[in-house]
Amino acid sequence: MLETRNLDKSFGAVHVTRDVSFRLEKGERRVILGPNGAGKTTLFNLLAGELIPDSGAIMLAGEDVTSLPVASRARRGLSRSYQKNTLFDGLSVEENLGLAASIHTGFGTRLWGDSLSRPEVREIVEDVAAQVNLQPYLHARVSEVSYGVRRQLEVGVALATRPRVLLMDEPTSGVGPEMAGAFHALLAGLPRDLTILIIEHDMDLAFEVADSITVLNYGEVVFDGAPETARGSDLLKEIYLGSWEHA
Amino acid sequence: MFRHTPLRYIALALLAAGALFQAATAGYFGLEILIEILILAMLVLALDMVAGFGGMVSLCHGALMGVGAYAFATFGGILGLTPLVSLVGAIALTGATAWVIGAVCARSHGIYFIMATLAFGQMAYSYVFQTPFFGGDDGMGGIERLDLTALGIDLTDSRSFALFCLGVLGLVYLATVAVLRSGLGRSLTGVMHSEQRMRALGLTVWRVKADVFGLSGMIAGLAGALSAMHIMYISPGLLDWTVSGEALVVVILGGLGTLVGPMIGAVALVVLKHELSAITPYWHLVVGLLLIGVVMSRANGIFGWIEAQIGARLDKRLNDITRPQPTEEPRDA
Numbered sequence: 092m093l094e095t096r097n098l099d100k101s102f103g104a105v106h107v108t109r110d111v112s113f114r115l116e117k118g119e120r121r122v123i124l125g126p127n128g129a130g131k132t133t134l135f136n137l138l139a140g141e142l143i144p145d146s147g148a149i150m151l152a153g154e155d156v157t158s159l160p161v162a163s164r165a166r167r168g169l170s171r172s173y174q175k176n177t178l179f180d181g182l183s184v185e186e187n188l189g190l191a192a193s194i195h196t197g198f199g200t201r202l203w204g205d206s207l208s209r210p211e212v213r214e215i216v217e218d219v220a221a222q223v224n225l226q227p228y229l230h231a232r233v234s235e236v237s238y239g240v241r242r243q244l245e246v247g248v249a250l251a252t253r254p255r256v257l258l259m260d261e262p263t264s265g266v267g268p269e270m271a272g273a274f275h276a277l278l279a280g281l282p283r284d285l286t287i288l289i290i291e292h293d294m295d296l297a298f299e300v301a302d303s304i305t306v307l308n309y310g311e312v313v314f315d316g317a318p319e320t321a322r323g324s325d326l327l328k329e330i331y332l333g334s335w336e337h338a
Numbered sequence: 339m340f341r342h343t344p345l346r347y348i349a350l351a352l353l354a355a356g357a358l359f360q361a362a363t364a365g366y367f368g369l370e371i372l373i374e375i376l377i378l379a380m381l382v383l384a385l386d387m388v389a390g391f392g393g394m395v396s397l398c399h400g401a402l403m404g405v406g407a408y409a410f411a412t413f414g415g416i417l418g419l420t421p422l423v424s425l426v427g428a429i430a431l432t433g434a435t436a437w438v439i440g441a442v443c444a445r446s447h448g449i450y451f452i453m454a455t456l457a458f459g460q461m462a463y464s465y466v467f468q469t470p471f472f473g474g475d476d477g478m479g480g481i482e483r484l485d486l487t488a489l490g491i492d493l494t495d496s497r498s499f500a501l502f503c504l505g506v507l508g509l510v511y512l513a514t515v516a517v518l519r520s521g522l523g524r525s526l527t528g529v530m531h532s533e534q535r536m537r538a539l540g541l542t543v544w545r546v547k548a549d550v551f552g553l554s555g556m557i558a559g560l561a562g563a564l565s566a567m568h569i570m571y572i573s574p575g576l577l578d579w580t581v582s583g584e585a586l587v588v589v590i591l592g593g594l595g596t597l598v599g600p601m602i603g604a605v606a607l608v609v610l611k612h613e614l615s616a617i618t619p620y621w622h623l624v625v626g627l628l629l630i631g632v633v634m635s636r637a638n639g640i641f642g643w644i645e646a647q648i649g650a651r652l653d654k655r656l657n658d659i660t661r662p663q664p665t666e667e668p669r670d671a
């Protein structure tokens with residue numbers, strides 16, 4: 092569903108992504124682990140098209156999207172959430188989801204009629220609100236809800252484009268352990284055919300949801316395999332205990 | 339996205355009542371002032387639509403208005419088309435011009451966007467100024483007003499023309515609100531918040547900006563055609579960048595992103611101009627001081643300030659009235 096081939100990216104002299112290759116099958120849930128500054132977010136930026144790789148290729152559903160702009164990739168079913176909330180603050184939770192849903196349904200560029208009252212848009216908004224537990228907050232403004240709820244909305248907005256591939260950049264960063272746990276439980280409720288790539292800091296949580304694990308260190312893939320194998324890996328322990336601030 | 343509040347309805351009603359009263363009672367000079375206000379109000383609605391709701395601060399809206407005026411005069415005076423066809427043509431041509439400007443400038447932001455639009459405006463100005471076809475420095479005269487005698491309306495009469503402009507302004511206001519509330523308008527607001535996110539959701543951001551800029555240009559073109567009909571003579575001065583600057587001053591003075599505020603700003607500016615210029619040639623100084631005061635107060639213009647002062651209280655009062663009262667008031671000892 093999503094594949095990278097020998098991706099490389101440098102910022103000046105800093106080599107942030109080194110020869111990264113991996114492959115996600117349809118419906119696969121892969122977690123990306125790695126210490127701060129390992130190049131995880133940069134990899135997402137390359138996948139989403141916000142950065143263009145120096146070399147290498149990105150395939151989405153068998154199509155080479157390496158040189159496609161961000162919006163075109165999104166329209167082909169790639170959606171992402173951000174590590175730092177990128178929400179529409181003055182709007183309500185419902186309007187945030189509605190904006191995303193109306194782009195997906197094509198009503199976001201119509202001149203006549205309110206996109207948010209379209210049944211197609213309403214249906215997506217209600218579905219997604221149920222998926223990420225946002226029903227109680229639909230009418231609250233983003234600025235009025237807690238940080239944890241905003242993190243959920245951050246993922247909700249990405250889901251409201253009905254993606255085939257969902258990239259989530261540390262969806263539980265900054266929220267307490269209970270909320271992080273609840274969030275991971277909620278992942279189980281997402282459609283099984285949705286391909287998911289998650290950046291996660293917490294190893295134990297990562298093992299809970301992952302079908303497969305990729306570990307990045309200094310921009311390089313140092314591990315790619317099943318969670319069970321990762322758990323016993325000495326290399327991972329070394330990185331985890333060594334440079335991981337989180338430990 | 340644009341929302342109507344009770345305070346905005348009240349302000350709109352007051353503006354409409356004031357304009358109707360003026361149109362009914364004023365003499366020739368008063369009617370001229372009213373028409374000037376109504377046309378400026380149209381221009382600033384167009385500007386607020388892009389600047390207040392899309393973050394596109396344009397310094398070419400005066401020039402767009404000039405394009406509308408020249409197009410109208412050319413279609414009628416040189417090509418011999420009827421005023422109605424000329425009007426439609428002028429609106430379409432200005433809209434298309436604005437769409438192209440919007441598309442080209444869509445990737446620039448902040449000061450660069452302002453400069454890019456200014457450059458387009460200046461290009462239009464010098465083109466018209468240098469082209470003998472458009473009368474150069476002398477401008478063009480002999481412009482006809484729309485013929486509505488079939489409806490029993492004689493637009494050569496100042497009072498009728500003022501009422502006509504008021505009606506058009508009302509329609510323009512409704513159209514602006516409709517655009518801002520449409521899917522396109524909502525996306526525009528999203529773009530102003532975060533272009534990056536809207537792109538990541540699959541939106542072609544430059545198209546949204548260009549489309550709304552084009553619609554805004556159509557309104558500016560309409561204002562220009564009305565202005566040409568009003569004076570029945572046009573000169574390149576219409577396209578001068580100071581016209582755009584003045585429109586921007588009015589939007590900021592009135593309240594960016596409120597639609598109602600800029601219209602109040604238009605009233606304030608034109609009235610101040612006429613009242614003060616009779617007393618002192620330094621009337622610009624007073625407007626400048628007023629603008630500095632408004633900007634320094636950190637309120638969103640005159641209307642933004644009013645909204646901050648009484649809008650919240652008014653909303654609460656109305657909520658209390660419409661909500662059923664609790665039978666027993668809980669009291670602390």
Ligand SMILES: Nc1ncnc2c1ncn2[C@@H]1O[C@H](COP(=O)(O)OP(=O)(O)OP(=O)(O)O)[C@@H](O)[C@H]1O
Pocket residue numbers: 102105107125126127128129130131132133134174
């Ligand atoms: N636009 C940029 N310009 C220059 N350097 C950058 C840029 N973006 C990221 N970097 C650098 O690239 C490296 C990797 O950053 P990245 O954000 O991808 O790490 P990360 O794995 O997501 O870290 P974290 O766990 O802290 O989110 C860092 O050293 C960072 O400073």
Ligand SMILES: [Mg+2]
Pocket residue numbers: 131132133174
């Ligand atoms: Mg990161």
